[in-house]
Amino acid sequence: MMKLFTAGPSPFGRKIKMALDVVGLTDNVELVAVDTAAPDSENRRLNPLGKIPTLIVDDNAIFDSRVIVDYLHHNAANSPLIPADNAARTKILTRTALMDGILDAAILVVYESRMRPEDKYVDSFVEYQRGKIIRSLAMLEAETPVYSKGAAPDIADITLACAIDYLDFRKQVNWRDHAPSLERWITEFAASVPSYHPSLPEGIEPAPWRTA
Ligand SMILES: N[C@@H](CCC(=O)N[C@@H](CS)C(=O)NCC(=O)O)C(=O)O
Structure with a gap:
């Protein structure tokens, strides 16, 4: 085990x-x-x-x-997480690095309040991190993302779903202002990937696609 x-x-x-x-x-x-x-x-x-x-x-x-x-x-006997083809693999791993980077920046925004006394909170640092998130969302929006992999998401898809929900959970950036197309994307992902609902963070705000 x-x-x-x-x-x-x-x-x-x-x-x-x-x-x-x-x-x-x-x-x-x-x-x-x-x-x-x-x-x-x-x-x-x-x-x-x-x-x-x-x-x-x-x-x-x-x-x-x-x-x-x-x-x-x-x-795993059968994993859709990382494509086998070399070019596709590099593409998906880079895409995953983008999603991981959104999460790293989002976590630093949270830690700025959690780890520092209130009078040491540095606005410019938080804005610097938020800038990374906002630029990444704008890049995703420019592709008009569509989720179409059913119950077999790759690791970039999974990490994007985690990033969208983490931004709703901790409210670092309202992703809808920068990537409105992601609403359709997450709606399709949530309906297709069974582990989406049971893994939601407790206390996250309700949304139409979060109602199992
Ligand atoms: N690059 C790491 C990031 C993991 C990470 O930042 N985890 C956060 C919680 S979501 C954490 O453990 N924070 C505590 C700390 O930084 O000491 C990964 O991909 O696993």
């Missing part, structure tokens, strides 16, 4: 939960809730960066989420 160190609201943890389900490995993993701020967690002992997600396989720690995805992809 593998173990996944994660936390309910973690968008990177959610990406792995959905990836596990898509490749049919959900039942092989025990979810372990981690408080990343706790000074002596098992996660920190096995992953000195103290970040989540961390996947434990045969007492070995696998991190970060990109490496976990690579591991799952290569250990």
Whole structure:
């Protein structure tokens, strides 16, 4: 049995939960809730960066989420996560890096309030991070994205769904202002990918596509 160190609201943890389900490995993993701020967690002992997600396989720690995805992809009988064709693979991995980058920036916006005393909050730093998110959303909007892969999303699709929902959950940027086409995209994704609903962060605002 593998173990996944994660936390309910973690968008990177959610990406792995959905990836596990898509490749049919959900039942092989025990979810372990981690408080990343706790000074002596098992996660920190096995992953000195103290970040989540961390996947434990045969007492070995696998991190970060990109490496976990690579591991799952290569250990599943049938995985749509990463295309086999070399050019397509590079394209999807770059696209995933864009979605991961949106999440990294979104997390830094949250940490600016969470980790600093109020009088040390730096507006220009938050705007710098929000700029990354806004430019990425504008790039996605320019492609008029359409989700059409049914229950077999690739890892860029999964990470985009996590990013859209994380922005709604923590409200760093209203993505609708910059990428209105994503509403149709997420509606189709939510209706097609079974792990979308059970992996939603608890307390996220209702939306038409979030009603299972
Ligand atoms: N590049 C990492 C990012 C993971 C990440 O930033 N996780 C956040 C929670 S979603 C975290 O563990 N933050 C705690 C910390 O930075 O100490 C990945 O892809 O797994």
